[in-house]
Amino acid sequence: TSFASHVANQFTSYEKDRQTSSKDALYATSNGVPMPHPYESQRVGDNGPLLLQDFHLVDLLSHFDRERIPERVVHAKGSGAHGFFECTNPIPDLCIADIFSIKGKKCPITTRFSTVGGESGSHDLARDPRGFSVKFRTEEGNWDMVANNTPVFFLRDPAKFPHFIHTQKRDPSTHLTHADDSTMFWDYLCNNPESIHQVMILMGDRGIPDGYRFMHGYSGHTLKLVNKNGDWVYCQMHFKSQQGTKFITQEDSANYSADYSQKDLYEAIQRGEFPKWTVEIQTMTPKQAEEVWEKQKINVFDLTHVWPQDQFPRRKVGEFTLNENAINYFAEIEQVAFNPAHMLPGIEPSSDPVLQSRLFSYPDTHRHRIGANYQQLPANASRTGYKFGNFQRDGQMAFYNQGARPNYLSSIDPIQFRPRSVDLDKTHGHFVGKAVSFLSEIRPEDFNAPRALWQKVFDEPARERFIVNVAGKMAACKEPELLKRQIAIFREVDNDIATRLEKATGVKGYDGISNMRFNGTHNGMTKDSKL
Numbered sequence: 001t002s003f004a005s006h007v008a009n010q011f012t013s014y015e016k017d018r019q020t021s022s023k024d025a026l027y028a029t030s031n032g033v034p035m036p037h038p039y040e041s042q043r044v045g046d047n048g049p050l051l052l053q054d055f056h057l058v059d060l061l062s063h064f065d066r067e068r069i070p071e072r073v074v075h076a077k078g079s080g081a082h083g084f085f086e087c088t089n090p091i092p093d094l095c096i097a098d099i100f101s102i103k104g105k106k107c108p109i110t111t112r113f114s115t116v117g118g119e120s121g122s123h124d125l126a127r128d129p130r131g132f133s134v135k136f137r138t139e140e141g142n143w144d145m146v147a148n149n150t151p152v153f154f155l156r157d158p159a160k161f162p163h164f165i166h167t168q169k170r171d172p173s174t175h176l177t178h179a180d181d182s183t184m185f186w187d188y189l190c191n192n193p194e195s196i197h198q199v200m201i202l203m204g205d206r207g208i209p210d211g212y213r214f215m216h217g218y219s220g221h222t223l224k225l226v227n228k229n230g231d232w233v234y235c236q237m238h239f240k241s242q243q244g245t246k247f248i249t250q251e252d253s254a255n256y257s258a259d260y261s262q263k264d265l266y267e268a269i270q271r272g273e274f275p276k277w278t279v280e281i282q283t284m285t286p287k288q289a290e291e292v293w294e295k296q297k298i299n300v301f302d303l304t305h306v307w308p309q310d311q312f313p314r315r316k317v318g319e320f321t322l323n324e325n326a327i328n329y330f331a332e333i334e335q336v337a338f339n340p341a342h343m344l345p346g347i348e349p350s351s352d353p354v355l356q357s358r359l360f361s362y363p364d365t366h367r368h369r370i371g372a373n374y375q376q377l378p379a380n381a382s383r384t385g386y387k388f389g390n391f392q393r394d395g396q397m398a399f400y401n402q403g404a405r406p407n408y409l410s411s412i413d414p415i416q417f418r419p420r421s422v423d424l425d426k427t428h429g430h431f432v433g434k435a436v437s438f439l440s441e442i443r444p445e446d447f448n449a450p451r452a453l454w455q456k457v458f459d460e461p462a463r464e465r466f467i468v469n470v471a472g473k474m475a476a477c478k479e480p481e482l483l484k485r486q487i488a489i490f491r492e493v494d495n496d497i498a499t500r501l502e503k504a505t506g507v508k509g510y511d512g513i514s515n516m517r518f519n520g521t522h523n524g525m526t527k528d529s530k531l
Ligand code: HEM
Pocket: 071, 072, 073, 074, 075, 078, 112, 113, 114, 130, 131, 132, 133, 146, 147, 148, 153, 158, 159, 161, 218, 219, 220, 221, 303, 336, 337, 338, 354, 357, 358, 361, 362, 365, 366, 369
């Protein structure tokens, strides 16, 4: 008869709800009143209008009207699964995070893979980077790695992100995507040449991975690991597919269904073929970071650059396995909210400006996409090794509203605190220097890694496929001027690319970029200071 027992009767746990079978469920309106059949509407006489008093019909239609939540503004098409992470090689020398402290330590995970530009129903085999998000449900709270399948990105200035993404979306007037009209795609890229490293990867074989099981994941951003003495190193994180990597060619991609990657992942897990990834880190001391800048012009806060693996070898820390499909896709994958700002004690952001912007952008979009209390949803709730509380209260759908506990820092009924693990002054000591700096400048060193890709990583058949892919995309561009500029950017990578593209497209590109002005990027490769 108590309130508590009333509540416990229906939804005691998400697990109970998940296991509900039709055999045990009685058809009822949302307030629990049984109905003999769903197809009964109240109307006046045999042929008269419907009655507003028919709560059953109003309940049905009004809920249906509200079924959609906003899709993710990027990465809207995706697939996910659950599994677990296991630490195989602890790193207490580098990091105090509990999950990396002991060999054999495990935690449940949820992953979501995605394409970037397309809408929720778009094709899985689009030529696009792939998102690779992992939520580690550790005993110290949730840690999210919101990664991609490429180690670099199109930009190093976060202010460019909405501009770039808009060129991946539908044209405001024609409502066409860049698949049909690639003009805005090339307009952005030929004006922001620091994108070239990612463009080389996108247009190469890695641009269409064969589903989600056969690709690696990369933090891309530099993070920081902090040990118990407060000493820290910079870190890059890699998820290496134990299945290996596979790709699908542009031509062959037309032969697969729009949900190919979803089907492949789901069916593999149902068959008991559980995909696995090895978690590896590269680390660098702050002094080494200064040296790679001085000697090699590699900036660890620049998302268009990678760390050379011969100088900074990968070190294994663990592996994760996906062994459980979602039972309810919407509740467990659509509503899951990955956030790069979800870090653990011992894992911190670096001052990479793109990462810093993402720390704001994700929880902001989650409040919009899912609501103020999105962290209370089963897909996002933490499974800490302790009971936790705070002073957040109320708002829409406050399902877990922290009972009778004071909603302010009370001296009468005080909440408990865990002492700080390391000295704050030490770990945050690197936020120094000018408050505003110029992120958008193209420099000769920006072409080194793309050149190595063309000359050392791609073999001849891969180079030929690359040219076919770029030329195909260029064929849908309405402004030849943009292509002349883009070919000039490719020429800075290697003249061979430019001449092959000129042959394939019939467009003669400019000789190089030294006389070019970009609307997004300062030209650091010219003697003319006005460019
Ligand atoms: C999704 C913003 C760069 C990886 C998203 C979402 C936003 C966003 C608003 C939708 C999130 C949601 O609705 O749950 C940004 C901004 C960026 C940026 C502002 C740069 C300034 C990046 C980079 C990476 C990345 C560099 C990878 C290294 C992802 C992934 C998702 C995502 C994997 C999908 C998450 C999921 O599966 O739910 N991004 N992003 N983003 N972003 Fe970014």
